[in-house]
């Protein structure tokens with residue numbers, strides 16, 4: 304499977320190295336496009352030599368190119384899940400995927416436990432899901448310390464468009480981005496990014512604590528790269544059948 308990369312920063316650049324080194328089973332490098340690539344030629348470059356495109360370039364890139372990639376019949380792995388806090392973007396990707404006969408998916412990225420939570424919320428009864436995130440003020444882009452945000456996952460994505468992707472991913476996988484509660488704390492002493500997910504469901508109570516090393520730039524959890532690797536390997540093994548989550552909530 305040929306993998307094209309939209310974004311060549313922390314995630315995309317590392318993926319490019321892993322693909323070149325043969326570290327992604329069943330996958331080879333397609334195109335790699337950074338922000339200086341001529342905008343009018345991006346989609347052709349990505350789709351011309353890729354069966355699947357990994358977006359690791361930010362919400363604006365999802366909006367600009369995501370639907371075009373899908374409409375061209377190429378699968379899309381979306382890292383910048385925060386863009387999906389805009390329902391119109393979500394609907395646009397769905398429509399383009401239908402038109403192009405392609406699939407799009409959001410890998411778990413910097414969090415986990417979503418398979419269990421997506422199962423548990425299907426049981427009859429109420430479910431409360433909360434994400435508590437601790438990052439450095441620098442990673443969050445805030446001057447303050449302590450609790451800097453409390454609200455829904457959708458609100459978190461609006462407040463932190465570059466660094467609340469996991470909130471939206473959790474929302475999509477579970478009770479929805481308007482129901483999942485998010486608390487964000489800025490801690491200058493945080494040596495790792497901490498995400499804690501707690502869920503009370505009809506069939507049990509769950510707590511996942513994730514302590515992630517970051518990529519050198521200090522914001523993105525390194526595990527995100529490996530989450531994409533796993534998603535790509537599964538896509539390759541299953542002939543581009545999507546296996547990661549997009550929407551875990553029952554429809």
Ligand SMILES: NC(=O)C1=CN([C@@H]2O[C@H](COP(=O)(O)OP(=O)(O)OC[C@H]3O[C@@H](n4cnc5c(N)ncnc54)[C@H](OP(=O)(O)O)[C@@H]3O)[C@@H](O)[C@H]2O)C=CC1
Nearest residue numbers: 310311312313314337338359360361382383412413465523
């Ligand atoms: N789902 C998850 O769990 C996680 C998601 N993320 C998200 O993944 C995305 C990538 O993260 P990361 O790699 O750390 O980010 P970086 O900032 O390190 O890299 C982003 C890359 O995208 C490029 N880029 C920006 N705009 C465009 C564009 N319009 N067209 C093509 N390339 C573009 C940048 O180019 P240039 O350097 O020239 O500006 C840069 O190479 C971010 O949106 C981030 O928020 C991050 C962590 C976890």
Ligand SMILES: O=C([O-])CC(=O)C(=O)O
Nearest residue numbers: 413466467468469523524
């Ligand atoms: O959700 C995000 O944008 C990124 C994040 O928290 C992480 O990498 O741990």
